[in-house]
Amino acid sequence: MKLTLDSLKQAGAFTGRPVEKEITWKQGEQELTATVYVRPMGYHNAVTDVLSAVGKIDGVAGRIASSICDENANPVFTVADITGEADPERGALDGALTVALLVAIQQVNDMGKASSAQTTSSGVN
Numbered sequence: 001m002k003l004t005l006d007s008l009k010q011a012g013a014f015t016g017r018p019v020e021k022e023i024t025w026k027q028g029e030q031e032l033t034a035t036v037y038v039r040p041m042g043y044h045n046a047v048t049d050v051l052s053a054v055g056k057i058d059g060v061a062g063r064i065a066s067s068i069c070d071e072n073a074n075p076v077f078t079v080a081d082i083t084g085e086a087d088p089e090r091g092a093l094d095g096a097l098t099v100a101l102l103v104a105i106q107q108v109n110d111m112g113k114a115s116s117a118q119t120t121s122s123g124v125n
Contacts (some may be wrong), residue, residue, distance in 0.1 A: 015042035018073050020106045025100040036076075036101065038108040039069050058083055065097065067105045 001007050008014065017035035025032055042068040052059035061082035068076045077093075079085075082094035 003052070015040040018069050018071065019111075020071070021104040021108065023097075023100040023104050025094075025096040027094065027096065031088055033072075037069050037071050037073075038104050039067050039073055041067070060102070062094075063105065064101050067108075068101055081089050 001011070020041045021036050021038055023034055023036055045063065048057065048062035048066040049059070051057045052062050057079050061079045064082055065075060065077045065079045070076060080095045081087075082098070084090065
């Protein structure tokens with residue numbers, strides 16, 4: 001294959017539109033449900049992973065900030081919004097919501113895969 005934008009598009013090498021997901025989490029005693037949009041992993045996540053690897057950003061916050069977006073693929077959060085640095089009075093994103101967002105990100109990126117289990121080089125899952 002000759003590497004062109006058209007050949008890459010035909011091969012499915014672009015992430016496309018965000019995927020709508022419904023998430024549910026507990027906020028104290030109250031169960032909340034929200035609709036979120038998840039950008040399939042691609043360029044934005046690769047940049048986040050590199051910045052995380054060199055210690056520039058928090059990896060979990062970076063994954064959420066690069067994946068959760070609105071229906072037009074515009075980011076909803078910055079890393080600082082998630083870690084609480086953007087507004088210390090507001091604080092960091094709630095733990096249960098953080099987990100719900102990470103689950104949604106995982107679900108979107110595992111769609112179409114036969115199994116989500118991955119084996120490490122040691123053979124341990």
